[in-house]
Amino acid sequence: MSEQLPRKRIWPVVGAFLCGLAVVFGAIVYIAGHSGSAIGPAIAAVGGPFHLEDQEGKPVSDQDVKGKPFLVFFGYTHCPDVCPSTLFELSEVMKWLGKDADRTGVLFITVDPERDTPAVLKDYMSSFDPHMRALTGDPAAVEAALKAYRVYAKKIPLKDGDYTMDHTAVVYLMDKDGRFVAPFNLKQTPEAAAEVLRRYL
Numbered sequence: 001m002s003e004q005l006p007r008k009r010i011w012p013v014v015g016a017f018l019c020g021l022a023v024v025f026g027a028i029v030y031i032a033g034h035s036g037s038a039i040g041p042a043i044a045a046v047g048g049p050f051h052l053e054d055q056e057g058k059p060v061s062d063q064d065v066k067g068k069p070f071l072v073f074f075g076y077t078h079c080p081d082v083c084p085s086t087l088f089e090l091s092e093v094m095k096w097l098g099k100d101a102d103r104t105g106v107l108f109i110t111v112d113p114e115r116d117t118p119a120v121l122k123d124y125m126s127s128f129d130p131h132m133r134a135l136t137g138d139p140a141a142v143e144a145a146l147k148a149y150r151v152y153a154k155k156i157p158l159k160d161g162d163y164t165m166d167h168t169a170v171v172y173l174m175d176k177d178g179r180f181v182a183p184f185n186l187k188q189t190p191e192a193a194a195e196v197l198r199r200y201l
């Protein structure tokens with residue numbers, strides 16, 4: 001019994017502390033949700049103009065996807081796991097969209113223009129849904145696209161003189177006006193993911 005007593009005294013204190021935390025947290029959420037100035041511009045700042053070329057060597061800019069909701073994903077063809085599995089999942093989403101896939105766009109922008117030439121991209125993309133376009137360009141143009149989408153990419157040298165790329169692997173959902181909506185969730189069935197995209201048509 002002597003052990004029980006202090007505990008009983010502590011719980012109300014802990015309870016009061018947690019309530020205090022809840023109030024503070026609630027206030028933060030409220031302010032974040034209503035000020036707009038704190039979060040709004042950060043979201044609006046994802047995306048923007050880019051001038052690249054696709055796997056056919058055809059110039060592609062942000063203007064080409066205007067009027068369509070589109071998905072943007074940054075990666076590289078030498079990627080061992082994340083990129084191919086993401087592109088596979090996006091291919092499945094495109095299949096579920098059926099005819100509507102023509103009214104959307106999926107852009108796979110390389111973070112490794114040194115190795116990802118249009119010819120390399122063309123070969124690589126033949127494994128995936130044909131609605132997806134892979135983009136590359138000169139390093140400065142790619143860098144500008146990375147900056148526009150706030151994508152981090154870093155070359156990691158390997159022992160044998162080869163290298164790998166560390167990179168942001170977010171799929172961005174952009175609306176018809178080229179505005180960032182949200183990260184696109186692929187941790188759901190392709191059917192459900194296709195429905196999400198369909199809402200922005």
Ligand SMILES: [Cu+2]
Binds near residue numbers: 080169
């Ligand atoms: Cu990757």
